[in-house]
Amino acid sequence: MNPRERRAARHLPPSPETGTDPRPRRRTAPITVDQVVETALDVIAGEGYEALTMRRLAGALDTGPASLYAHVVNKADLDELLIGRLCAGLDLPESDPAAWREQIRGVCGQLRDQYLKYPGVSRAALAMAPTDRETLRVSEGMLAILLAGGVAPQAAAWAVDALLLYVAAYCLERSIAHRRSADDDTEWVVDREELLRRFAALPAETFPHTTRHAAELTAGEGHDRFDFTLGLMVDGLARR
Known part of the structure; x- marks a missing residue:
């Protein structure tokens, strides 16, 4: 064979x-x-x-x-098996038209938490055309939620891809940042106070908005930014 x-x-x-x-x-x-x-x-x-x-x-x-x-078969095949195993741990709700926004956010949050248990593993999900049944189970469940919420089929199909891509990219960025922070010379990448000091030291005449809004640019705790971006994506689908 x-x-x-x-x-x-x-x-x-x-x-x-x-x-x-x-x-x-x-x-x-x-x-x-x-x-x-x-x-x-x-x-x-x-x-x-x-x-x-x-x-x-x-x-x-x-x-x-x-x-x-x-x-x-090869490393790409192993990657698919890994993502499939993590997807198997997700609990997919029965689609509810009245709660579809909360449901789709919940599925994305579960996947985020699975990825973050294994630093950098979300890289394996990028550029993947999945055939693993557990991975397809998740995309099927997400598609069902969006369709139940009244999202048009084409928009729903592309939205599933975009949401999965965002979750993978978010988790990959966090893993890279934390790995870099292990080196004392690059700890600033996850240190808000250090970022604020660096922004404050910029010449205001060249970077007026960055210096004025340094607090906003560095704000956020935990997964605040994740929730914000996911909300933008889901609300955009609702408006469509």
Whole structure:
């Protein structure tokens, strides 16, 4: 079975496994797809998404990289499995026309929280054409919510894509900022007081609005900016 066939087979209903991998491995127990995904998430949680390579994952599983390819076609395939596993943790509500705005925000908030547990993992969701059933379950649920809210089908379809893209980008930016802040020389990227000092030091004649509105530019706690932007997107759909 070639790699494409292996990937397609994984999206079919499960069937009993037959045969064994004849290639030598250090492990005495066989590897499963679930173990591959769980171990990959453990690596990301401890070291960040950028540390996840097929070789690093094989080491964590105490096997050789070649053994992984019996279960995962390539890194892009692994990325899809990771996002699918995180999407499986989302609770999708029954669409309610009277509460569709709150519902769509709630789904996006759940996905944000899943991504932030694993620094940088949302990078795996970017430029992805998903076929994993759990990922498609989330997009299906979001589409149902928007359609129930009276959003036109084309606008709803593009809005799902835009919302998922924003959530992924927001989480990726936060993970990058926090990683940079680990270096004392770049701690200012998440330090509001330092940003205020830097803006105040700018020449007012050149940056009149930045110096005047430095407090507004640096305002916000927790996920205030996320909620603000999500609100703009959802309210824009409502106006359409």
